[in-house]
Amino acid sequence: MTANQHKIYQEKSFWLQDYGHYKPNPALDTDISADVCIIGGGFSGLSTAFEFKKINPNARVVVIESAIIGYGASGRNGGFSMKLFGLEPEITALRWGEQKTIEAHQYMIKAVNHVQNLVHEHEFESDYQHTGMFRVAYSDRQAKRLSKTYELFQKLGLDGDMSWQPKQALAQAFKTDKFLAGMYEPQTGLLNPCKQVRELKRICLQVGVDIYETTPAIDIEDSRTIKVTTPNGRITSDKLVICTNGYSHNVPSVRLKNHQLPVWTYQVVTQPLTPEQWDAIGWYKRQAFEDNRQLVHYFRPTADGRITMGGGRVAVAYGKDMDKDSHPKAWQHCEEHLKWIYPQLQDVKIAYRWGGPTSVNLDMTPEIGYLNTNKIIYTCGCIGHGVSLTHLNGKLIAQLLSEQNSDLTDFWIVNRKAIRLPGDILSWCSAKALTGALTLVDKFEERGL
Numbered sequence: 001m002t003a004n005q006h007k008i009y010q011e012k013s014f015w016l017q018d019y020g021h022y023k024p025n026p027a028l029d030t031d032i033s034a035d036v037c038i039i040g041g042g043f044s045g046l047s048t049a050f051e052f053k054k055i056n057p058n059a060r061v062v063v064i065e066s067a068i069i070g071y072g073a074s075g076r077n078g079g080f081s082m083k084l085f086g087l088e089p090e091i092t093a094l095r096w097g098e099q100k101t102i103e104a105h106q107y108m109i110k111a112v113n114h115v116q117n118l119v120h121e122h123e124f125e126s127d128y129q130h131t132g133m134f135r136v137a138y139s140d141r142q143a144k145r146l147s148k149t150y151e152l153f154q155k156l157g158l159d160g161d162m163s164w165q166p167k168q169a170l171a172q173a174f175k176t177d178k179f180l181a182g183m184y185e186p187q188t189g190l191l192n193p194c195k196q197v198r199e200l201k202r203i204c205l206q207v208g209v210d211i212y213e214t215t216p217a218i219d220i221e222d223s224r225t226i227k228v229t230t231p232n233g234r235i236t237s238d239k240l241v242i243c244t245n246g247y248s249h250n251v252p253s254v255r256l257k258n259h260q261l262p263v264w265t266y267q268v269v270t271q272p273l274t275p276e277q278w279d280a281i282g283w284y285k286r287q288a289f290e291d292n293r294q295l296v297h298y299f300r301p302t303a304d305g306r307i308t309m310g311g312g313r314v315a316v317a318y319g320k321d322m323d324k325d326s327h328p329k330a331w332q333h334c335e336e337h338l339k340w341i342y343p344q345l346q347d348v349k350i351a352y353r354w355g356g357p358t359s360v361n362l363d364m365t366p367e368i369g370y371l372n373t374n375k376i377i378y379t380c381g382c383i384g385h386g387v388s389l390t391h392l393n394g395k396l397i398a399q400l401l402s403e404q405n406s407d408l409t410d411f412w413i414v415n416r417k418a419i420r421l422p423g424d425i426l427s428w429c430s431a432k433a434l435t436g437a438l439t440l441v442d443k444f445e446e447r448g449l
């Protein structure tokens with residue numbers, strides 16, 4: 001990898017850039033064999049590798065990453081280790097029914113706990129804080145929808161740690177008059193995603209996983225054994241796991257083209273705020289918050305006293321195109337929105353801007369399944385809510401690979417019937433139409449603000 005290529009990778013997010021010096025593992029340069037080969041060096045791929053090695057210490061496990069560890073969404077996200085499954089509980093309940101919504105929520109509780117335990121057990125230095133998160137409404141219409149969501153959680157008995165937050169409580173906590181109502185969940189976490197994914201790399205290496213960076217899979221052959229071809233070496237393995245998230249439609253020679261499409265979300269981060277600026281906005285407990293828009297905004301403090309926030313605008317690409325990491329209008333929108341909530345921060349400068357692809361499927365529900373035979377497992381469709389989910393999915397996939405049965409492998413997203421996307425043109429048009437419609441709903445619900 002050239003120095004310039006490395007610089008391009010590191011510039012893909014504030015977190016990657018802020019991480020400082022990073023030495024990737026060398027690329028694969030010879031033919032090797034493995035029990036399990038995993039494509040994708042994000043939370044999903046590395047969690048799978050680590051958990052599989054825990055169950056099968058003598059197995060040879062290989063992870064290949066086309067760029068560097070954390071290059072994908074795992075090194076770029078907001079770092080909310082949260083319980084939201086799919087897009088919204090209402091959508092999950094409508095499509096899958098109440099029982100499956102309950103099971104999905106229980107899975108997400110386990111996922112958040114799993115991340116917290118992993119961080120503590122392995123002493124991850126990923127700035128993990130178990131601070132909880134709010135969901136807030138700016139308008140009466142948004143508040144009404146939020147109270148329906150809260151009622152659904154109550155009806156399903158899932159409101160355990162949740163509480164309804166009136167305007168005065170929110171104004172006290174956040175020193176803004178923009179929040180009309182909210183919901184609070186204390187049992188969620190915040191982390192630095194780039195540090196987290198590289199701590200996962202550290203523990204993978206400790207248990208003997210072989211990791212090759214700058215090593216894209218350029219061909220996959222599924223015959224008696226699986227052969228994964230990379231530019232300078234081939235991996236022959238018994239089993240293969242494809243953990244390529246928003247890039248999955250471009251993975252060669254396997255039928256994943258119509259499983260998901262990448263949808264980009266964009267983020268900005270401020271300079272570190274001064275103690276006076278923090279004082280001016282309250283936010284004393286430094287929890288995360290999201291709003292209740294259709295095209296949601298998400299906000300959180302960083303360990304070094306900045307605010308990072310994102311959302312509000314998304315982008316979709318056509319066909320194989322993955323060149324959508326830059327979106328000046330989305331960044332401007334983020335900055336304006338932050339300063340709309342906090343006019344106190346009018347003079348604060350934005351220090352970094354970035355974006356990244358999430359994996360979205362047609363029914364907005366995560367999926368884990370087999371391709372062809374039980375030798376190839378894929379995972380995708382985490383929408384924008386994959387931080388905790390992908391960590392636990394890794395444990396689930398490791399159990400599937402080991403032919404173990406457990407409450408995890410019984411989770412209904414495994415081998416579920418998914419509705420496939422139509423071809424490129426229809427998928428792109430539908431995604432554009434949907435994001436256009438969601439933008440209109442937000443405009444309608446925020447009239448007069």
Ligand SMILES: Cc1cc2nc3c(=O)[nH]c(=O)nc-3n(C[C@H](O)[C@H](O)[C@H](O)COP(=O)(O)OP(=O)(O)OC[C@H]3O[C@@H](n4cnc5c(N)ncnc54)[C@H](O)[C@@H]3O)c2cc1C
Nearest residue numbers: 040042043044066072073074077078080217245356386387
């Ligand atoms: C800006 C942003 C903010 C987000 N915020 C949150 C949040 O706050 N909370 C939350 O829960 N979720 C959030 N998400 C979603 C979350 O980040 C993802 O769901 C999660 O990181 C997905 O992890 P992954 O390992 O499955 O995929 P990725 O991290 O995307 O990893 C896939 C990897 O596969 C590699 N790859 C692709 N093709 C090949 C190939 N042919 N050969 C080898 N390697 C290949 C890629 O380079 C990439 O590194 C956000 C996403 C984005 C983009």
